[in-house]
Amino acid sequence: MIGSAASIDDIPFDWIVADLQEGNCIPFLGAGASSFPNDGNAKPPTARRLAMELAAESTYPPHQLTLTGPAPGDAEAQERFFRAKLDCENLMLVSSWVEHGRGDRRRVHDKLRRRLASQDTPLPFNPLHALLARIAEQKPMAMITTNYDDLVELAFRDRGVPVGSIRDRN
Numbered sequence: 001m002i003g004s005a006a007s008i009d010d011i012p013f014d015w016i017v018a019d020l021q022e023g024n025c026i027p028f029l030g031a032g033a034s035s036f037p038n039d040g041n042a043k044p045p046t047a048r049r050l051a052m053e054l055a056a057e058s059t060y061p062p063h064q065l066t067l068t069g070p071a072p073g074d075a076e077a078q079e080r081f082f083r084a085k086l087d088c089e090n091l092m093l094v095s096s097w098v099e100h101g102r103g104d105r106r107r108v109h110d111k112l113r114r115r116l117a118s119q120d121t122p123l124p125f126n127p128l129h130a131l132l133a134r135i136a137e138q139k140p141m142a143m144i145t146t147n148y149d150d151l152v153e154l155a156f157r158d159r160g161v162p163v164g165s166i167r168d169r170n
Contacts, residue, residue, distance in 0.1 A: 020135050029145040029152065033128055044116050044123055044149040051091040054111055058098045062087045117150040129155035136161045 019025040034044050045053075055063040062084035070081035087093055099105040116123070125133075133155040135141065140162075145152060156163045
């Protein structure tokens with residue numbers, strides 16, 4: 001239905017809100033849920049940014065190649081350079097290398113905690129997180145997120161809404 005909307009005004013937001021309030025749908029939050037407002041200091045870093053930081057800090061092998069750059073006119077060197085750059089932007093790949101190649105899972109955990117869920121400098125949740133918390137205050141809901149940040153949890157706690165996870169049930 002949304003794919004057939006001619007403009008955002010054609011999207012039946014009132015239906016979506018009603019379904020949320022009645023418990024008839026489960027919100028699925030991807031990276032876009034935490035990517036606004038446009039104030040760069042008020043939103044979590046992208047997975048790409050985290051991957052690049054972790055690659056630089058951990059001496060991830062392809063990172064050195066991205067520092068030197070490709071030799072001009074050498075097609076194979078340019079391909080290696082661009083492949084290395086793509087590898088350094090892949091959080092799953094860099095994190096896996098740090099954890100398994102370096103044997104340093106703690107470094108990955110600490111990096112994510114510092115940048116995404118710091119007790120000292122927490123990121124503020126945004127209006128979407130607050131809206132979902134207000135709805136959950138009235139009707140408990142399941143929610144799925146692919147995000148590493150804890151902004152949904154912060155919004156829920158701010159309103160006194162209990163937060164649980166699949167991990168809590170195991």
